[in-house]
Amino acid sequence: MIFxxxxxxxxxxxxxxxPIISLVIYYLVKFYPTFSIKDFFDFLRTNKSxxxxxxxxxxxxxxxxxxxYINSHKDSTAKGxxxxxxxxxxxxxxFKFI
Numbered sequence: 367m368i369f370x371x372x373x374x375x376x377x378x379x380x381x382x383x384x385p386i387i388s389l390v391i392y393y394l395v396k397f398y399p400t401f402s403i404k405d406f407f408d409f410l411r412t413n414k415s416x417x418x419x420x421x422x423x424x425x426x427x428x429x430x431x432x433x434x435y436i437n438s439h440k441d442s443t444a445k446g447x448x449x450x451x452x453x454x455x456x457x458x459x460x461f462k463f464i
Contacts, residue, residue, distance in 0.1 A: 377446020381428055385454050388424040414462050421458035
């Protein structure tokens with residue numbers, strides 16, 4: 367199975383896709399059907415203080431994946447997940463302050 371590999375590229379892909387899945391779930395739980403997707407992103411653009419409130423729950427899945435791969439001794443995959451998490455966190459900070 368693909369998730370059993372120890373591969374930096376796999377970790378990057380998992381680390382980049384997991385927050386997007388989490389964002390969709392967060393949107394569906396907190397904002398749907400009151401806000402459309404466009405309204406949701408407009409809301410984030412106009413209320414920059416909410417970017418942290420949205421980005422932190424979206425990175426929780428990365429924390430779970432990272433923990434799983436560290437405990438499975440698949441360090442290369444865990445490094446990829448960690449790198450992707452840092453990228454998302456830096457982008458969230460940039461969007462918040464720019």
